[in-house]
Amino acid sequence: MAVCDAASFYKSMKYFFAVFVGLVVSAFAVQGKDETDLSKAWQSMAGFSAGKAMKALEQLPATPEGQLALATGWLGIYPQTPQNVERAKIMLKDLVAVDERSNFQAAALYMLGRISHIFEENQEEEAERYYHQLREEYPENQLADSAAVKLTLITLGRLSSGSPNTEERSIIDALPVPRNRYAQGDFYYVLAEYYMERGDLSAALEQLMAVRELNALKGRTQAALLVQIGRVASLLKRPKIAIEAYESFQQNFPNDDRKYMVSEELKVLLSGGSS
């Protein structure tokens, strides 16, 4: 019978401890590497390099985020094929099916909505279901706010052509307004464009003013918004609003190509006329 003396026990423990520490460190190292690889993959996808991202993702263990990244990569591979879209859809459905709630599950619902809405043909009802589920289960998520804008687009697409009637107006009024100001801006802007398309300039101006109040735009979109407010208000014979919007445009966008046209409009308005 082998006798284990204190010294050899201590020596064994030292090895065991060293191996244990090594394992823990390597586990962290592996985890760190995975996180780095995943982050690199997302960065590649943010730069439209799906192929590069997929190479990094292939080696990673299946986590909810990894699964989401892989599905996103399949959707981003160029040229897009129905097979790749189907692969992505299966992965995202698996992610949605698990009981554990996470932000990645919210993102998967959004992506499923987008697949049905823009990648596939005639699947608007399915898209609508995913968007609604996302909004109900993850109301605080930024993507749920964007889903509200997408639901608005689906609803507007179902309305008749021509100026909206009373029933249609009540449908529009009942549309859910997103929570964050950026998505709210998109929401009001989509409605403004819809009213402009239908020739209801009064309703359009109301929506354009709502976008401006949110102060969520910058650069060229802000310049275009100011011109739109000025022009629509001018046509509606509401010079005060038009002048204020045009003056703000002149002040903030001195190098814009539209400067001359706006200044001509402004001259007419300031002299008491209308364009």
Added chain:
Amino acid sequence: MKERFGYGLIVVATIVAFAMTRNNLKDNATEPGTVTIRVAHFTLDPQFRVFLTKAARAYEKRHPHVQIRPMDVPRQVYLQWQRTQIVGEMAPEIMQFAYFNPGVEDMVMHHFTVLDPWVEKPNPYRTEAGADLMPWRDTFIDGLNSRDAYNEKLRAYFGIPMIVGGYRFYFNKSMSEERLGGQQEWTYREFLPLMDMLNDSADTSGESHQVMPVASSNFSSYAWFKMLFSSVTQSLQFSLDRNYDFQLSGRDAALGFLEGRWNYHTEEMQAALKLMREASFLMNPGFSQLQKPDGIMEFAQQRSLGVAGGHVDLTYLKEVASFEIGDASFPVPDKADPVYGKYVRGPLLELAIGSSLTLGVMRSPVQEQAIDFLQFLTGTEMMAMLHAETGWRVAADPEFDAAKSKLKLGYPTNLYDSMNGRGNNMTYLQNSYRLYERNGGVEAFADLMDAESSTEFVGWIGSQTTTLRQTLRQQEMAIMANWALAQARGNASSEDSLVAEFLQVNNRQEAEYRSILRFMKSHDESL
């Protein structure tokens, strides 16, 4: 003797070949650790090539481990060559691109580096006061807003422009002094009698006019027609502007035509066509079949008073012409014109700020160095050198003030392209000769255009919706990636601004896409 001479010749040829090979090898060999950045472009103007070579040497001096190799490729073969290089995975690190070439947008998106992280930071090669705090993007006159530099669909920067554009009417100053009393600006009405004034009325040789008011070429006539057309169709800028932002696109024009808001018999269109036909008699017959160099030669040989061109053409014109060249606004009708004045609302925009000569960086392990070279090129010193070498207006100049420029502000000049050069371009090209030919005229041309444009517009709108849908799909990956990166940064709030900007572009473009679908559906139903 002959045999000996032959052997000698072979020996000499072999030695020369060896010497040339050695020199070539020496020139192209790099020290270990040297980074080589190749810059491919199709801007073959000698002055630009000299500039690029000088800039390359200056950069190499600052960065001894880097070698810059400019590659000049003729425009005619550039696109094909560029594709081959990319597919063969041997593409240069920096390449010029322009979206007016078909399919380039897609190629850029899939192979070029997104420059967003760099354009938001200062350019270390700018030396103006406060430049160390100014983002690289803001040093550009147009804020990097040109279509080539910034891809609006993907909300990403892919290109860095070198110059800003714009057209001018260049004229022979000496000829003007000799025969026109030194006049340097003309309205359209003043320009019309120039055919007689330029040519000696006492000449009874029976030959046709020797000196034409405007040089004959497709390019020169395009630039002038664009201005003439836009000078009398300004009110359409308002009536066709579907979303009231004063920006008329080809899509606005196409949808407007299909819903009957305009056609080639609309009053302003008729005025524009009449104007173009009249103006065509101030060039040699067959002008639209002649190439740009033909027009330049005609001008250089003093067979025409003037030639229309981009501001970048002036450098070349100065080289080939033996006389002093003046530049003027285009001779277009003004409000006082007895025939066309009632259609004119104001001057035309000459200060077209849109920039060009755009360079992009291929995705590669040395992309950071390549981007650094682009920062160097658009730095204070190199932009000054580009202007000095070429005389061109440079793209990066933080102190630029539109109000101080001698070029006019006014109504946009893009209507000609929006109404004839986008959705019905083939119909226009196939029929435009009817507008100018002896037996043709405005009516014959307008009848054909009205009859044939609809089909092409419908097909074009169809392809536009396909492209928009494809773009929306491509955006999804970037949206999700930016959302995930925001999560990783710990920004789990529902208001990450970068993600919001991506979603904003996506939502707006999807609204436009759905709006066009609705339009086409009701258009089809109405037929």
